[in-house]
Amino acid sequence: MSRILTFNIFRYNPEDPGTPPRMDRIMLDETDRMTLFIALNRIREEQDPSLMFDFCCRAGICGACGMVINGRPGLACHTKTKDLPDTITLMPLPAFKLVGDLSVDTGTWFREMYQKVESWVHTSKEFDPTALEERMDNGLAEEIYELERCIECGCCVAACGTALMRPDFLGAAGLNRIARFIMDPRDERTDKEYFEIVGNDQGIFGCMGLLGCEDVCPKGLPLQDQLGMLRRKMAFTALKSLVGKHKHK
Numbered sequence: 655m656s657r658i659l660t661f662n663i664f665r666y667n668p669e670d671p672g673t674p675p676r677m678d679r680i681m682l683d684e685t686d687r688m689t690l691f692i693a694l695n696r697i698r699e700e701q702d703p704s705l706m707f708d709f710c711c712r713a714g715i716c717g718a719c720g721m722v723i724n725g726r727p728g729l730a731c732h733t734k735t736k737d738l739p740d741t742i743t744l745m746p747l748p749a750f751k752l753v754g755d756l757s758v759d760t761g762t763w764f765r766e767m768y769q770k771v772e773s774w775v776h777t778s779k780e781f782d783p784t785a786l787e788e789r790m791d792n793g794l795a796e797e798i799y800e801l802e803r804c805i806e807c808g809c810c811v812a813a814c815g816t817a818l819m820r821p822d823f824l825g826a827a828g829l830n831r832i833a834r835f836i837m838d839p840r841d842e843r844t845d846k847e848y849f850e851i852v853g854n855d856q857g858i859f860g861c862m863g864l865l866g867c868e869d870v871c872p873k874g875l876p877l878q879d880q881l882g883m884l885r886r887k888m889a890f891t892a893l894k895s896l897v898g899k900h901k902h903k
């Protein structure tokens with residue numbers, strides 16, 4: 655027999671500040687292979703056309719549908735209701751600007767983060783459109799590709815205690831991004847230049863290392879390894895610069 659699900663859904667429209675935030679209780683019959691994407695669309699079509707939430711690809715690729723599902727950040731399109739209890743509480747991802755109800759603006763956060771980490775390959779080589787592609791070791795290309803799989807869903811940021819306390823924290827997504835460029839032999843930035851970006855409390859030294867980020871990442875990115883690598887590398891750079899200063903005294 656199919657279940658009747660109870661949804662508790664956060665409602666608030668920042669464009670209508672006179673109406674305070676509330677939780678709406680909505681009942682819905684569960685169908686076979688129902689995902690939260692299907693459930694929310696049915697709620698919008700059958701019960702409340704004003705409900706705001708984001709979806710694009712429905713396939714865990716675009717990263718638009720991140721939300722807090724029974725207390726845990728995750729992708730709504732990849733979450734099957736059969737894996738959840740009868741009562742499902744949906745909240746918007748914290749740490750991002752609320753657009754309305756379950757919809758948040760992750761784009762602004764990611765754009766600012768990309769600017770801070772200068773998210774492009776820094777090279778002094780002139781671009782020559784006629785030149786052959788530079789070769790890269792296959793294994794290394796795969797390692798870089800692994801980190802490029804981030805879909806910018808924001809789940810790791812929403813699960814991170816530091817990111818919730820400090821809006822300027824780069825978050826696991828930002829630290830992962832820097833790790834990707836450190837790995838890339840075409841990027842000519844020096845250890846000191848990387849240190850200036852991540853060797854501080856907005857970067858790796860603000861990370862508490864409890865790995866809420868890796869636990870919730872829907873793409874299974876190896877965030878723990880990147881955070882460990884950055885911590886070791888930045889501590890070593892700091893030490894090297896201290897020893898250097900000492901020698902010059």
Ligand code: SF4
Nearest residue numbers: 814861862863865867
């Ligand atoms: S390990 Fe670091 S980046 Fe990940 S959730 Fe904890 S504080 Fe945030």
Ligand code: SF4
Nearest residue numbers: 804805807808810871
């Ligand atoms: S690292 Fe994972 S959880 Fe974080 S934004 Fe990328 S895909 Fe989402």
Ligand code: FES
Nearest residue numbers: 712714717719731
């Ligand atoms: S709708 Fe694209 S990841 Fe869920």
